[in-house]
Amino acid sequence: METKYNPKEVEEKIYKIWEESGYFYVKTNDMKEKYVIVIPPPNITGFLHMGHALNNTIQDILIRWKRMSNFSALWVPGTDHAGIATQNVVEKELLKKGITRKQIGREKFIEEVWKWKEKYGSRIIYQLKKLGASCDWTRIRFTMDQTLSNAVKECFIRLYKKGLIYKGKKIINWCPRCETALSDEEVEYMDEQSQLFYIKYPLLKGGYIEVATTRPETMLGDTAVAVNPEDKRYKNLIGEKVKLPFVERIIPIIADQKVDIEFGTGAVKITPSHDPNDFEIAQKHNLEFVLIMNEDGTMNENAGKFSKLDRFECRKLIVEELKKLGLLSKIEPYINRVGHCYRCDTIIEPYLSTQWFVKMKPLAEPAIKVAEQGKLKFYPERWKKVYLYWLYNVKDWCISRQIWWGHRIPVWYCKNNCPPIVEKEDIKKCPNCGSEELKRDEDVLDTWFSSWLWPFSVFGWPEKTKDLEIFYPTDTLVTAQEILFFWVARMVMAGLEFMGEIPFENVYIHGTVRDSTGKKMSKSLGNVIDPVEIIDKYGADSLRFSLISLTAFGQDVFLPPDFYIKGRNFTNKIWNSARYILKRCEELNLKNISFLKNREDIEFPEKWILIKLDEIVEKTNKSLEKFYFNEGLNNLYSFYWHDFCDWYIEISKVYKDVDYIKNIVIPVLCEVLIVSLKLLHPFIPFITEQIWQNFRKYVNLESESITISKWPQSTNYYDQETLNKFERIKDIIITIRDVKTRFKIPIEQNVECFFSDELNQLEKDIIKKLAGVKEIKKFYIEKDIFVRHLVWGGLGISFSGIIDISKEKEKRLKEIEKLKKILLNIENRLKNEEFIKKAPCEVIEKEKKKIVELEEKIKNLQKDIEFIERRSE
């Protein structure tokens, strides 16, 4: 074994073995209790980023833990076809060759997308494997697979027949660059510095009414001006007519409660085809609908002389012309929220359009119930409120997209105006009139319309497959807050609607990974830390360890650029400690080492580390059960490094009795190592597997791979006396080291020590080795001995030439002062009747004990001072 751990050599090789051995494959004919996670399918266009790394590490921890705990643990992987994103990527590729999608046509374009998918679509899968994800790759799914497409069609048809899917003309979010409708969730709002324009609209009877708007170009589509019926300023104008500048349309002034008297001028222009509120008002008042834009964001013929202009060019021009006409009374700076396309960042246009919608209220009701009743659990729980709030206010879901890549809507229209035909199989004839002149709906479905079926479509729904029967519902969903509405809420609705059961019981929502200043990591900000780069340089284990160790339960994590160091150092520590133990096995030529069956006849250091080991098993289980991954991992870190390496392994070097070493020390070292490896394996799978393999030559290990080994159980091994004994030795050693450091005596320079209490030979040997002591003698006071008084007794250290003894006195005086303060506090607490009355007994007992301890400590310090004073006389 090398002195430095080299993850690069190890990880790739090990992953291959895991995959080939089929450890991640779950057989349905040999089922134990199941534990199922379906992956949040990454986009085929995606690259692994820190968010993925965190998300998938957490899933892997859960799955590996459950797999070792004797569950049939299934993690279903897959990818998402990501309609708009993928279409954009492929379009850009084609454009490099000077080809547009419209030139080659729909069929050819889709072929191109499939080609692209075959080439690059599994990039992210490859990266997940690098991370160590133990998915069952035999069950990998893609949202455009035949079976999943079938599920989408089935879902569409069922909802359509139930009247939950309808086609309607409404204001939707339109992306003029992607030239498609978007759902409300796909729009990202950003506060932007814009302007509020105050425009005078000429009244037919003479004079003006002034309106305020942020989008003056939409005035070309105005069909009314609205005021609040209570507004005294405008009461007499209600029913009057306005002559709209430029288009010269005569439009009415109407009254509506919704108009805010306080805002702007109190009069609002109504553009029913380009604003959701105006749309509603227009419906109520039977106003005209005038669409003034083309799908690409240019003005259409209704815009008169402004037609063909881009919408923002048009805005500029309109403002100029209004100025010329003297109709622009003022411009105020104004901050408002502007919607952007979440795929291409283009400013969204609210746009009147005919689209397909899902009626959400009936689907939301059961999804609300399961959360309210606590059947669906959120970790951290606060997300339940967010989830419910969204569902209480849910609006209909616009599911049609005017793009080519995706699931095409299974609807045909007959030339003879028959009702739309909704069918799973492609049809040739109208079932109504027999006409063969049918036209299929051009649109495809929102990508999330396939994702919301994911927890059962991956198992073959609507076919009644064995997988579906066994694995649905799944157990835990691990995801980020960003897609709570997009995906989680909708999956719950779909699960309840189509399967009659929630798709998962636990929703664990982890934080967002940000840079060290709190910003989201994004390519455009240039603040991205690339996980793949870190895996290549320092190993997946380093990345996983550092990420999990830093990420508190449900909290966002701010990553400093050197965050991987903790994991890198720790894996190296594990590596070297294992190397040491292995070397000792080798030297003694030991084979088939078994763990101790009998823990009676062993010395206290062995007992101590085994007690500590038992304790860490229990702690780890508790942390994992509550999804407190960082707590679990940091406890393991501290146990392994500080208890095991710093203390026990060092003590293991003390023993000279070869039989005891062979029969007791080595088996204990091996047991602690192996059990620790198991506990660490879900977090850092590669290095733990590699060491497991290295030890198979020497230790009787239950399985050929740690991946399929048995998860440790605590045995309630405990003994207070051993713990006390160990603490005493620790205290003595630390004190000697401290004194030596203080007096600049090198650790390796052996000194003489004197101790008043009894010490057995083993204890003496341990102290000698770990504190650098030549000999330990019975305590007595002599001139050139430096004395420290411990709770356990007087400790003297022989030395020549103390450098500054007055500093020692000062230090003790300071310490006494501090302790006296604490002592006074506790004494007052104990004098307090309320405290005695109300505090639990054990707390009071604890406080009393503390007093004794503090008094003892103070006494010892005073003895030290007396000694120092006597010496310096």
Added chain:
RNA sequence: GGGCGGUUAGCUCAGUGGUUAGAGCACUACCCUUACAAGGUAGGGGCCGCAGGUUCAAAUCCUGCACCGCCUACCA
């Protein structure tokens, strides 16, 4: 506007009412002691954002405030 989260060591963060508030990194001193310098030993460093309150007891619970971040909403 509403909601949620955060504010603890120089930095990134733990701390789920009960000792004298912790970790990693960074820092200081001494050590290449044959598992490990990606290491060892010892150490320095905190009005726990501010102001009140509840409690025998508050970093922890409550209220208000300040600042940072996020999510949401039809003030055009």
